[in-house]
Amino acid sequence: MAGEYGLKRYFDADAARLLGGRIRAVQPGFDVEGYAAEVDSRIPGKELKDRVLVLAEGLRTRLPADYADAVPVLLAILGDELAEGEGMFTNSWFLMPVARFVEEYGLDHPDLSLDAIEEITKRHTGEYAIRPYVEQHYAPTMERVAHWARSPSHHVRRLASEGIRSHLPWARTLTMFVEDPRPVLEILEPLRSDGSEYVRRSVANNLNDISKDAPGLALATALRWMEESPTPETGRIVTHGLRTLVKKGDQQALALLGATGGEHVRVPRLSLTPGSVAVGDTLLIGFDIENTDGRAHRVAVDYVVHHVRKNGRSTPKVFKLATLELGPGERRSLEKSHAIREVRTRRYYAGEHTVDIQVNGLVRATGRFDLRT
Structure with missing residues (x-):
């Protein structure tokens, strides 16, 4: 209910x-x-x-x-x-x-x-x-x-x-x-x-x-x-x-929550598959995250989907992904399945959608996919 x-x-x-x-x-x-x-x-x-x-x-x-x-x-x-x-x-x-x-x-x-x-x-x-x-x-x-x-x-x-x-x-x-x-x-x-x-x-x-x-x-x-x-x-x-x-x-x-070193983290690889999806499909977001610093850092990793609106503009929606402890020089691979599903508070419109990977609130990589309706 x-x-x-x-x-x-x-x-x-x-x-x-x-x-x-x-x-x-x-x-x-x-x-x-x-x-x-x-x-x-x-x-x-x-x-x-x-x-x-x-x-x-x-x-x-x-x-x-x-x-x-x-x-x-x-x-x-x-x-x-x-x-x-x-x-x-x-x-x-x-x-x-x-x-x-x-x-x-x-x-x-x-x-x-x-x-x-x-x-x-x-x-x-x-x-x-x-x-x-x-x-x-x-x-x-x-x-x-x-x-x-x-x-x-x-x-x-x-x-x-x-x-x-x-x-x-x-x-x-x-x-x-x-x-x-x-x-x-x-x-x-x-x-x-x-x-x-x-x-x-x-x-x-x-x-x-x-x-x-x-x-x-x-x-x-x-x-x-x-x-x-x-x-x-x-x-x-x-x-x-x-x-x-x-x-x-x-x-x-x-x-305040202990997240540090976002400026030392890079995302050398980001893939969005498939590149073209329809409502009801699932988008697979895969990326690597790397700590380039000589010290360990605790980082909050989010992804942001910029949904295309009816007027052609887009509005961002932040999705929590993970909080990680990255050792000096450590690199990890992460994946997230994102369902393109109609909900009461959101309607989908066709067009090119942008996805950002954020680390401690800093955009570290950007990808795009096409949405068919």
Whole structure:
């Protein structure tokens, strides 16, 4: 069920029956089939978030008119809390309209709604529902988020980080944190040493979001974290949290992660085979990498595909390949199979495509292939 496209297919009349059946056990007389019929008639042509909104709107017209009376009905159907490792989009995907209900209709009741979001996130996620509360009830919401960061529930602690990400996927940007990420970093402080990998992964993603708007602040924060807590867990947070800067070839980020000597590495051989491919084919990228220095170096090796766009221009996409320890004068051969496959976020257009081999963010070789469509 990964990805927006795969997930959206689950929000249909059957999802309405599943959700409605649970509600009818709490609120006898809930019109399950009427709910399912309405959803079935309204979802054609809609994407994930709009489908979820259809289900939430159907609940609003069938639950008690007073929001304060409707929320307890929804909380009563949540079920058991998820264990760590259980998927919010697998085990409890059908609760997404419940979170959307609170997101859409609860802004006049912030305390009640934040209580509900806390309970929902233990079974699903509240990372989308909380965002309008950050925007419209900033002070009390951030006070609650700071409290959540010290919750005994790893789900709630994760929400404290994930819900305030400036660039959360599938969600609108929180511009106040683009302009000033420092309140976010205050929340992340107790979470960067969290015992849950689930929480620490969110911290890393949040740091990566910050790096897109305030790279200097993200780098300074990462350096401080590594100095104060030089553990493997911190190393993984920083490595994942600086990935956008690394892909851009930011030399400070690369140096912080221990990458050195890119200027001493050359790529004497690069081959792209076959030279002409079609969508659905696989391109084999083969090259040699050589350390010309008399010292060993740790290098991050990436490849960049410059995809041709409809207007004839191209846009680069960086793909991680390997991190290597190269001894003095050492030469290695590397290969990577790159699938030319349609994805939701990319369309392919015919033309000559360029491939760069990057070492510590420095382009060391360039090749080309033709794409047929």
